[in-house]
Amino acid sequence: MALEKQKLIDMYRVMVRIRTFEERVAKEFAARNILGAAHLYAGEEAVAVGACANLRTDDYIISTHRGHGHLIAKGGKTERMMAELYGKKTGYNKGKGGSMHIADIEIGILGANAIVGAGIPIAGGAALSARMRGTDQVTICFLGDGATNTGRFHEGVNLAACWNLPVVYVIENNIYAESTSISDACKLKNLSERASAYGIPGKTVDGNDVLAVYEAVGEAVARARKGKGPTLVECKTYRQRGHFEGDEQTYRTKEEIGAWLKKDPIPRFRKKLMEMGVLTEGDADKIVQEMKDEIEKAVKFAEESPYPAPEEALEDVFAPGGKQ
């Protein structure tokens, strides 16, 4: 795979951006500067970055409740995301959505979604729309292992398969649906095997290897763009933190967590880039520092931004007008 040097560096940068963002969210959440729920993406960065590195700005993604990584990888601005988490008017959703609903349709982010599996049929609709409008836009539907057990997975994937829609399902198998292990919730060894039920290709890759994800999703995106229909790509990964911030994680052992921390996708990619001669230690450290500075600025932006006026709660229920 001949990836340009700059693209590889950019992928590393985005992975570090996500991790730095999430670590800071954890800190601000603990300090109660961020309220509600925070489902953090730390440990799964290779999936979002490897997948989205195949997309154009006008392609679509549908995200999940654990969506910060997807949004950043699709080009979401960290300061507007942080402002949304703070409930500020300058946030992506003007403070009306919070962590689980961040959306920016202009750059193809059709929203994080707090209902597990709900994005699956919506992704099919976006893909259908792209085809009807005569574009070659592709939609990536991110979903977790848990979502593959919902009824909508069956309806959504089946219909997209029947209609050869340009959609790629990227399953982030992080082993746990909240507290329930996938081994207790599904008899299959690889969730990509589910693809055969719909007559579409399925592939399982190491979800902590950003280049493996990039390659597998890249093939699927190319296939979708050519009008050849959907693909299921399972990325095996691990969430390093709890289901939500504050989760005591009684359902898994310290040993298991420790073993997966050793497989952290970010140091792994950093090492690989150094071996490839793409990055030096100094370059990598510089990126880490730049991301720290960026997230610091994002927090400052969020803190200094105004809250929406209370009565703004009454706005944005209905769109004005129509197509007369």
Added chain:
Amino acid sequence: MREITYGQAINEAYDEELKRDPTVFIIGEDIGKHWGAAFGEMKGLFDKHGPERIMETPISETAILGGAIGAAATGMRPIAFMYFADFLGVAMDEIINQLTPMRYMFGGKAKLPVTITCYSGAGISNAAQHSKSFEGFLMSIPGLKIASPSTPYDAKGLLKAAIRDDNPVVYFIHKKILLSGIKGEVPEGEYTVPLGKADVKREGGDVTVVAIGLMVHRALAAAEKLQKEKGISLEVIDPRTVVPLDKQAIYDSVRKTGRLVIMDEEPKTGSASAEIAALVAEEAFDLLKAPIKRVCAPVTPVPFSLPLEKFWMPDEENLIKAINEIV
């Protein structure tokens, strides 16, 4: 003026909007070349507009409505045909957690021009899973407009307006009206009926009857009878859309009559009639000379057997009884 049926009016509305706007399409079950929808009101559309615009699906309600949401958010103007209104229950997450709050959750950025069409109402011996009316149930969901046409004229005009609206609209096709073959005047030319504008179906001075969907016909029949037999004059108001609700038209009529009966084919508790009654009590109490009455279905599922279903559905006699209690 020419007269056509309710079903023909619906067919024309679909057809004209499909012709007018290339972003309009219909997605749903059994709508293609064989049936043209279960009761045939889409007949001919598949031949005229083809499989890319009349998209027949597997039995997958969540994929139909979820697909419509994704298509609408990205520039299309889908019509999700959900078959029987009862089946909205299968895709309820799409309605309450996706379609209706999405624009709001996104801070006003998404536009979701999705029209949901479905068959509502009882009266054809279809029992509890194929007979529901859902106006009141859906009224409690912010972000959803609700149309319940009672005549061919309204059926065509409201459907065209619903499709053109930039918001989610549920459009109820009442089965009993559709299958009755009843005809009404519908002009040849282009028109729409605005969402949120009630229609005075009969003018009168003694009692205001607000009736929804099929109940409009039963209220008109009762009005005729009461006028003839007792000289009581009913004013029959058809809100046509319960969201947005034309409150002013109701208040204006009650100002004239001082008496209000609401007729609604739903189990009474939490029905659209409850909201309308509450609004009048809250905002126009001084206009009332008598208690508000509601003529609704009993709070039970819809029964099957002919005498049971007939008993269950509000009819002229129920309405006349309620009116006699307040005049």
